[in-house]
Amino acid sequence: MVRLNYDVIVVGGGPAGMAAAITCARAGLDTILLERGRFAGAKNLFGGVVYTASVLSLVPDLFSASRLPFERPVTEEGWWILSQDGVVKITHTNATLRESPPRAFTAFRAKFDAWLAKQAQKAGVLVVPKVRVIDLLIKDNFVCGVQTDRTASWDDHRPAQVKAPVVILAEGVNRILSIKAGLVPRDFSPKEVALSVKEVLQLPKGELESRFGLQKDTGLAVELLGEASLGLPGTGFLYTNTSCLSLGVGLFLIDYATHNIKPYALLEHLKRHPVLAPLLAEAETLEYGAHLIPEWGFFGLAKLCGNGVLAVGDAVGLVNPLFREGTNLAIYSGILAGKAAIYAHKKGNFGYHTLRLYEEALKDSYIYQDLRYFRKLKTFLQQNKSFFQTYPYLLNEVLHLYLTAQGRAKQEVFKEICQLIRKQRGVTGLLGDFVRAMKFLKGW
Amino acid sequence: MAARALPEVNIDDKVFTLKYYVDEQKSHLSLRDPGLCLKCAQKPCLSFCPVGVYRLDAQGQVVVGYQACVECGSCRVACPLHNIKWDYPRGGYGVAYKFG
Ligand SMILES: Cc1cc2nc3c(=O)[nH]c(=O)nc-3n(C[C@H](O)[C@H](O)[C@H](O)COP(=O)(O)OP(=O)(O)OC[C@H]3O[C@@H](n4cnc5c(N)ncnc54)[C@H](O)[C@@H]3O)c2cc1C
Ligand code: SF4
Ligand code: SF4
Numbered sequence: 001m002v003r004l005n006y007d008v009i010v011v012g013g014g015p016a017g018m019a020a021a022i023t024c025a026r027a028g029l030d031t032i033l034l035e036r037g038r039f040a041g042a043k044n045l046f047g048g049v050v051y052t053a054s055v056l057s058l059v060p061d062l063f064s065a066s067r068l069p070f071e072r073p074v075t076e077e078g079w080w081i082l083s084q085d086g087v088v089k090i091t092h093t094n095a096t097l098r099e100s101p102p103r104a105f106t107a108f109r110a111k112f113d114a115w116l117a118k119q120a121q122k123a124g125v126l127v128v129p130k131v132r133v134i135d136l137l138i139k140d141n142f143v144c145g146v147q148t149d150r151t152a153s154w155d156d157h158r159p160a161q162v163k164a165p166v167v168i169l170a171e172g173v174n175r176i177l178s179i180k181a182g183l184v185p186r187d188f189s190p191k192e193v194a195l196s197v198k199e200v201l202q203l204p205k206g207e208l209e210s211r212f213g214l215q216k217d218t219g220l221a222v223e224l225l226g227e228a229s230l231g232l233p234g235t236g237f238l239y240t241n242t243s244c245l246s247l248g249v250g251l252f253l254i255d256y257a258t259h260n261i262k263p264y265a266l267l268e269h270l271k272r273h274p275v276l277a278p279l280l281a282e283a284e285t286l287e288y289g290a291h292l293i294p295e296w297g298f299f300g301l302a303k304l305c306g307n308g309v310l311a312v313g314d315a316v317g318l319v320n321p322l323f324r325e326g327t328n329l330a331i332y333s334g335i336l337a338g339k340a341a342i343y344a345h346k347k348g349n350f351g352y353h354t355l356r357l358y359e360e361a362l363k364d365s366y367i368y369q370d371l372r373y374f375r376k377l378k379t380f381l382q383q384n385k386s387f388f389q390t391y392p393y394l395l396n397e398v399l400h401l402y403l404t405a406q407g408r409a410k411q412e413v414f415k416e417i418c419q420l421i422r423k424q425r426g427v428t429g430l431l432g433d434f435v436r437a438m439k440f441l442k443g444w
Numbered sequence: 445m446a447a448r449a450l451p452e453v454n455i456d457d458k459v460f461t462l463k464y465y466v467d468e469q470k471s472h473l474s475l476r477d478p479g480l481c482l483k484c485a486q487k488p489c490l491s492f493c494p495v496g497v498y499r500l501d502a503q504g505q506v507v508v509g510y511q512a513c514v515e516c517g518s519c520r521v522a523c524p525l526h527n528i529k530w531d532y533p534r535g536g537y538g539v540a541y542k543f544g
Contacts, residue, residue, distance in 0.1 A: 036535045037536075037540065038465065038540050039540075041541070041544060042540040042541055042544075043515060043538070043539065043541070044541065044544050045541055045544040046544070108543040108544055109541065109543075109544035110540075110541045110543055110544040111543075113544075130536030131535040131536075148535070149535050150535065173517065174517040188521060190518075190521055190522040193518075193521075195492065195516065230448060253521070253522055256491055256492035256518075256522075257486075257488035257491065257522050257524075258488075260486070260491045261450065261492075262450065262453070262491050262492075262496075263492065263494040264453045264458055264494060264495075264496075265451055265452070265453050268451045269450050269451055272451060285457075286543065287461045287462065287541065287542055287543045288458035288459070288462060289462065289539075289541055289544060290514050290518075291516055292516050292517055292518065
């Protein structure tokens with residue numbers, strides 16, 4: 001590190017940090033981004049689907065690039081609801097989803113984040129990988145810089161300190177520095193995060209297209225429910241990339257501990273599911289990996305800023321698991337935080353009351369509205385077990401009875417279906433679940 | 445949850461697909477008090493760690509194979525006795541995803 005004073009320091013080179021840094025640098029602020037990985041993206045893993053609109057809001061000339069940082073367009077989406085040996089598939093596609101440019105793409109973080117880093121460099125950001133921020137410099141209640149794990153120079157072995165009047169924390173789900181900055185009172189608990197594992201699977205040449213019915217410019221992204229999570233709150237996912245698949249599954253961290261579930265055994269169980277196994281035949285694992293997802297939601301939300309400091313993306317907890325939003329919220333929050341940093345530099349004041357511009361903008365946005373709206377999601381999922389434990393299996397059984405009813409008196413079949421529902425959930429249970437689901441969806 | 449026998453998986457085969465730059469000088473993970481693990485009945489770290497960093501040795505003591513860690517942060521919060529001293533590896537070290 002050559003120089004040690006900047007206008008803005010961004011900690012973390014994921015989409016949130018890159019968005020913040022790019023926004024600041026484009027406004028002429030002297031911006032440094034510190035990333036602990038060997039390159040931006042090296043430490044990151046997601047499903048994953050990125051939404052074009054969010055990338056365009058940061059890189060408007062995205063489609064003028066000769067090579068896009070994505071895999072396949074997502075043209076068909078939905079759910080595969082698994083029982084122990086069967087599936088009910090609900091997926092959707094239409095002409096709009098196949099229009100160009102696609103509204104969403106599958107991607108890999110090691111490539112996407114590294115591409116964002118290139119955009120950041122083009123915008124004038126000094127991107128410094130292989131540097132970990134170990135502490136914040138705090139003076140008179142103001143965050144005024146960071147302490148890194150690099151030595152200051154060849155002959156000065158003390159850890160280098162980098163100073164700036166604004167520090168943007170984009171450290172991701174393990175919000176260690178945010179706690180140090182006083183933005184969150186405590187660490188998260190194992191009930192407040194999901195742990196996901198994923199494999200990138202290479203199929204024999206041409207098999208991806210033939211097994212999933214894909215053309216060159218179409219792609220499938222489905223969430224896997226029911227048996228994927230063993231009937232526990234959680235989901236799996238299957239996304240098609242250019243020439244390979246991303247397959248993963250996640251549960252609340254607490255549930256691995258409580259039920260003694262090994263994440264990789266859970267994933268292997270999914271791979272051997274009778275519906276998935278033939279789709280994955282002869283697949284070779286190119287890479288395995290794991291990552292946490294913040295699910296603390298509205299009630300566990302961090303303070304968004306303080307004196308000289310702003311927090312963005314996963315560090316705050318900006319994800320919406322129901323709608324698979326995370327990278328886009330990271331980018332939007334990064335841009336908003338960047339704008340607040342620019343405003344603070346214009347005013348020459350870096351206190352909370354100036355940086356609050358970010359808090360206000362985020363609170364006005366759909367991101368915050370959604371967080372509020374879904375504030376009871378985690379509790380809802382953890383308390384209404386039947387949505388994972390009963391309905392996926394019941395749905396499979398009911399449909400099976402209906403679809404194999406030929407040659408039988410239909411009244412008898414319907415009676416059997418009703419009995420099945422009564423036995424597995426009961427009429428009161430069913431009605432209760434319905435009311436609770438409606439209440440939840442109405443945001444009560 | 446209905447009881448299911450999940451398949452046995454050799455996690456080393458999965459870890460083998462990952463690229464690491466191991467910091468040979470310093471482990472970023474350690475047990476604060478190895479003796480405390482003997483009092484931990486369930487030992488959830490043996491389950492939840494996605495790469496099997498925590499294992500039992502022949503004497504039944506928990507050992508930490510930090511080299512395989514993918515830095516997810518789970519053991520930072522899920523050890524019931526808060527017996528794991530957790531840190532990220534030094535900048536540039538640890539896992540480096542090729543895909544992610
Ligand atoms: C399994 C899984 C599937 C997902 N699927 C999707 C999906 O399909 N679509 C979607 O939109 N979102 C998805 N998400 C969510 C999405 O990945 C995140 O919301 C998003 O990456 C958050 O971006 P971020 O920049 O806030 O954090 P991160 O991407 O986690 O970036 C944080 C960065 O900070 C660095 N860092 C941390 N601490 C330090 C430090 N002390 N010093 C220096 N650097 C540091 C890290 O190395 C990392 O590069 C998924 C997540 C997971 C885990
Ligand atoms: S969970 Fe914690 S205390 Fe228990 S065995 Fe593992 S490291 Fe030791
Ligand atoms: S951080 Fe994650 S991968 Fe590393 S040892 Fe802990 S649980 Fe295992």
